[in-house]
Amino acid sequence: MRAVWLTAFGGPEVLVAGEAPDPEAGPGQALVEVAYANITFVETQYRRTGQGPFSVRPPVIPGNGVGGVVTRVGPGADPGLVGRRVVTATGGQGGYAERAAVDAAGVVVVPDGVPLDTAVALMADGRTALLNLRTVGAVAGQRVLVLAAAGGVGTLLVQLAKAAGAVVVGAAGGRDKGEVVRDLGADEVVDYRTADWPAKVGPVDVVFDGVGGDTARAAFDLITPGGRMLSYGLASGEWAGIGPERAAEREVTLVQGSRPTPDRLRELVSTVLHQAAEGALRPVIGQRFPLAKASDAHAAIESRATVGKTLLEVR
Known part of the structure; x- marks a missing residue:
């Protein structure tokens, strides 16, 4: 599958498009055919310095959030997820790719009427x-x-x-x-x-x-x-x-809030997605980059020239 690799810590040029083996849905996992990958400012900081909430190290496929369709589930995961449109965190790696194996318990089903790009823009x-x-x-x-x-x-x-x-x-x-x-x-x-x-x-x-x-x-x-x-x-x-x-x-x-639990994070995502479905909340998607241009997306964010959300279009 197509993917983008973080080859080292440094400038945007360390994000290199290439190939990677297809992931498999292991126990308790869901395999997502990725349509859009999320990018956050935190990811650009981590790429540059290696400092942040992620514990992964290069070479690795970065990306902490995706949206797409579940194509398979592993043992112990809900088979009813197959065919559903979902958004989900990836645990800090694997998002900049055509497919991602994720914790099935952590996915949030996207409500009818909410486009996948909107859902990914709202997720984080x-x-x-x-x-x-x-x-x-x-x-x-x-x-x-x-x-x-x-x-x-x-x-x-x-x-x-x-x-x-x-x-x-x-x-x-x-x-x-x-x-x-x-x-x-x-x-x-x-x-x-x-x-x-x-x-x-x-x-x-x-x-x-x-x-x-x-x-x-x-x-x-x-x-x-x-x-x-x-x-x-x-x-x-x-x-x-x-x-x-x-x-x-x-x-x-x-004001300093406590670190939210996984259950609370899913509730927050579900709430904003339903607000979007009701027309009460809309993200501004200011920039879209093809997967292979992830380095350009990072550079744009770091330049502070972007407006609203920046997404990677995978499919």
Whole structure:
């Protein structure tokens, strides 16, 4: 089968298209004919440094999420999955390929009416966005600032927070990205690449930080006493680095959620997929790359020029 190999840690060029043996569905596993592979910013960091949540080492087929059709199941797996459209995590490897053998207990069946590309775009980013919103608590009637609002998670946070009754301020880099955020329902949009962007935002109650660095620190200064900040990403290359003492001085809670269990992750994915089926949530798929161009997809994400979700089209 066609696949993309992580040959070493380094720049995007270490992702090399090639061939690999077809996987088999072992005990408790399902074999998925992959249509789309998910890419996250975390995967680009892992590719470059080897640091992250994955324990695999090169040479390996990377990729932690796929969507496709189950063609076979192994002993002990539910035979009713055969022929079903599913999305699933892969355990950190095997996603950038035409077929993937995955834990059958971890797959989520895609509801009728939800295209597979939509489902894959929602799988990781959707569960992250929904978990973030649940973690900070009720936001109805509050001013919520979403940093990196035009990103995969940010575009979904804008929609979820708005649906929860918040006044949403979306911070994105550039006019084009800002228009995407506005179209998703943000009440206000600001370009955080401009020096005076904090003054244009004013006081907020909640910050969702997917950027880190100076941008996140500036956003922290906008939070009113009693407000909350949740940092989940570091697109800038560094975390916000705000200490608990400084947060206590300003009466701001730095929200940190617990690591979700596999069952909770599946529930989060299932919830966002059903919201998509009802028309209440839609991902922005800004870029699609063929499987063999995975290196180009990684380079695009790292350049911060992408909008919304980036997918690999496998079939």
